[in-house]
Amino acid sequence: MSTLLGRPPVADIMLDDEQSAARAEFADFVDRAIVPVAGDLHRAQRTPPELIRTLADVGYLGLPVPREYGGGGCDAVTLGLLAGELGRGCSSLRSLLTVHTMVAHVLARWGTREQRNSWLPRLAAGSSIAAxxxxxxxxGSDAGAVRTRITPTDGGFLVDGRKRWITYGHVADVFLVVGRGPDGPTAVLVERDRAGVRTNLITDLIGIRASMTADIRxxxxxxxxxxxxxxxxxxxxxxAGTALDLGRYTVAWGSVGIIEACLRASVRYVNDREQFGVLIREHQLVRRMVSDMFADYRAARLLCLxxxxxxxxxxPTALPAAALAKYRASTAAVRAATDAVQLHGANGCSDSYPVQRYLGDAKVMEIIEGSTQLHQVGLADYAFQEFAAVSMGSQP
Ligand SMILES: Cc1cc2nc3c(=O)[nH]c(=O)nc-3n(C[C@H](O)[C@H](O)[C@H](O)COP(=O)(O)OP(=O)(O)OC[C@H]3O[C@@H](n4cnc5c(N)ncnc54)[C@H](O)[C@@H]3O)c2cc1C
Structure with a gap:
C-alpha cells in the first residue's frame, strides 16, 4: 500500500480494520490476477470467461449482495474499495462489477420475493451475469425518452426495440431492460435465451475495450x-434511478483507481528517465504534473469515501455525494491520464506502456453514468439547496 512520509495515506485513516484488510486483499488480488493481463485484454478487446469465473469464485461479483442470498453483504465503503482496486488494474473488469451489481442492487431493492429468491443467489455466485x-x-442522457416498447400482453409483456452500448451485453445472461409502455416507463428482466434476443459485439471503443459491450435487438x-x-x-x-446511483458511485471509485494507476506509472517513469543530464523528476514542470495528479487523487478519493x-x-445526501464524487473523480482521471501520457513522451503514445489505455478508459468515465455536462448542470441544484439558508440569512 502506498505511503506518504512513511505514514498510511490520509484517506486510509478513515477505514476501519475490516475495511483496511479488505482493501489489502483486493489490492493483492488485482496485482496478481489482473495487472499482468490487463494490457492483453485491452488489445484483444475481450474478457475471457475464465477471468469472469475467477472474479466470481473469489466472491467479488456478489460482494454487495445481501448475505441471505449468498452474497458478501459488504458495506458501501468496501464495495467502493473493490471498485477502486479493480479500476486501478482494469477498467473493463471494474465495469463488469458496476453493471452486475447495479442489477443485483435493483433486484434487492425493487424486486419481488420470487425475483430475489430466483436471481440474487445466481448473481451473488456469478453463475449468471447481469447487464x-x-x-x-x-x-442517452435523456433516459426518460427511451423508445423500446414494453407492451402488456397475455400473461406478460412484449419487448421490442434496440439497445446500444450495453457493457458486458455480449456475454450477460440476463438484461434489465428499461423501456416504454402504455402507462409509462417500465423495466423488465429479459433472459438472453429468450426467442428474439440478438447481441452484436461493439469493437474499437476508445476505452474499456475488453468490456464486451454490445448492441442488442x-x-x-x-x-x-x-x-x-x-x-x-x-x-x-x-x-433506472436506483441502478444509476450505485453505478455512479462505483464509477467514481473506478476513476480514483485510474488516477492511482497513472500516479504509479508516472512516478516510476520520471524516476527512471533522464533528459538534460538529470532524471526528469528534477524538472519543475514535471514535478507540477505529479503534484497535481497527487492532489487530484487524494481529493477524489476523499469525495468517494x-x-x-x-x-x-x-x-439522504448520499445521492448528491455520489454525483459529486463521480464528477470530480472522472474529470480528474482524464487530467491525470493526459498528464501521465505527457510525462511518458512518445512512449506514452505507444501501447507498450499502460498510460495510453488509462487515457481512453478515463474518457469513458466522463461519459457514462451521467456525463460531465449533466453533472455540471445538475450539481448546482444541490449547492442551491445546501446554501440557500446561508444566502437568505444575515450574511452579505
Ligand atoms: C463504453 C460505454 C459503455 C456503456 N455502457 C452502458 C451500459 O451498460 N448500459 C447503458 O444503458 N448504457 C451504457 N452506455 C451509454 C451511456 O450511458 C451513454 O453514452 C450516456 O448516457 C451518454 O449518452 P449519449 O452517448 O447518447 O450522449 P448524448 O446524451 O447524446 O450527449 C452528447 C453530448 O451532449 C451533452 N449533453 C446532453 N444533454 C445535455 C444537457 N442537458 N446539458 C448539457 N449537455 C448535454 C453530453 O454531455 C454529451 O457531451 C455506455 C457508453 C459507453 C461509451
Missing amino acids: LALSEPEV FDQVRVPEANLVGRVGLGTTQV DAGLRRDRRD
Whole structure:
C-alpha cells in the first residue's frame, strides 16, 4: 500500500480494520490476477470467461449482495474499495462489477420475493451475469425518452426495440431492460435465451475495450409478468434511478483507481528517465504534473469515501455525494491520464506502456453514468439547496 512520509495515506485513516484488510486483499488480488493481463485484454478487446469465473469464485461479483442470498453483504465503503482496486488494474473488469451489481442492487431493492429468491443467489455466485440495458442509438442522457416498447400482453409483456452500448451485453445472461409502455416507463428482466434476443459485439471503443459491450435487438421478445421489475410507470425514476446511483458511485471509485494507476506509472517513469543530464523528476514542470495528479487523487478519493460513508449511514445526501464524487473523480482521471501520457513522451503514445489505455478508459468515465455536462448542470441544484439558508440569512 502506498505511503506518504512513511505514514498510511490520509484517506486510509478513515477505514476501519475490516475495511483496511479488505482493501489489502483486493489490492493483492488485482496485482496478481489482473495487472499482468490487463494490457492483453485491452488489445484483444475481450474478457475471457475464465477471468469472469475467477472474479466470481473469489466472491467479488456478489460482494454487495445481501448475505441471505449468498452474497458478501459488504458495506458501501468496501464495495467502493473493490471498485477502486479493480479500476486501478482494469477498467473493463471494474465495469463488469458496476453493471452486475447495479442489477443485483435493483433486484434487492425493487424486486419481488420470487425475483430475489430466483436471481440474487445466481448473481451473488456469478453463475449468471447481469447487464443494464437502458441506452439506445438515439437516447442517452435523456433516459426518460427511451423508445423500446414494453407492451402488456397475455400473461406478460412484449419487448421490442434496440439497445446500444450495453457493457458486458455480449456475454450477460440476463438484461434489465428499461423501456416504454402504455402507462409509462417500465423495466423488465429479459433472459438472453429468450426467442428474439440478438447481441452484436461493439469493437474499437476508445476505452474499456475488453468490456464486451454490445448492441442488442429485442425483436418481439415475450417475457412473463413475473419479469416486471418495480411498478409500471416507475421504470426510469425508481428502477433506472436506483441502478444509476450505485453505478455512479462505483464509477467514481473506478476513476480514483485510474488516477492511482497513472500516479504509479508516472512516478516510476520520471524516476527512471533522464533528459538534460538529470532524471526528469528534477524538472519543475514535471514535478507540477505529479503534484497535481497527487492532489487530484487524494481529493477524489476523499469525495468517494465521503459518498460511501453517507451511503452506509443511509443519509439522504448520499445521492448528491455520489454525483459529486463521480464528477470530480472522472474529470480528474482524464487530467491525470493526459498528464501521465505527457510525462511518458512518445512512449506514452505507444501501447507498450499502460498510460495510453488509462487515457481512453478515463474518457469513458466522463461519459457514462451521467456525463460531465449533466453533472455540471445538475450539481448546482444541490449547492442551491445546501446554501440557500446561508444566502437568505444575515450574511452579505
Ligand atoms: C463504453 C460505454 C459503455 C456503456 N455502457 C452502458 C451500459 O451498460 N448500459 C447503458 O444503458 N448504457 C451504457 N452506455 C451509454 C451511456 O450511458 C451513454 O453514452 C450516456 O448516457 C451518454 O449518452 P449519449 O452517448 O447518447 O450522449 P448524448 O446524451 O447524446 O450527449 C452528447 C453530448 O451532449 C451533452 N449533453 C446532453 N444533454 C445535455 C444537457 N442537458 N446539458 C448539457 N449537455 C448535454 C453530453 O454531455 C454529451 O457531451 C455506455 C457508453 C459507453 C461509451
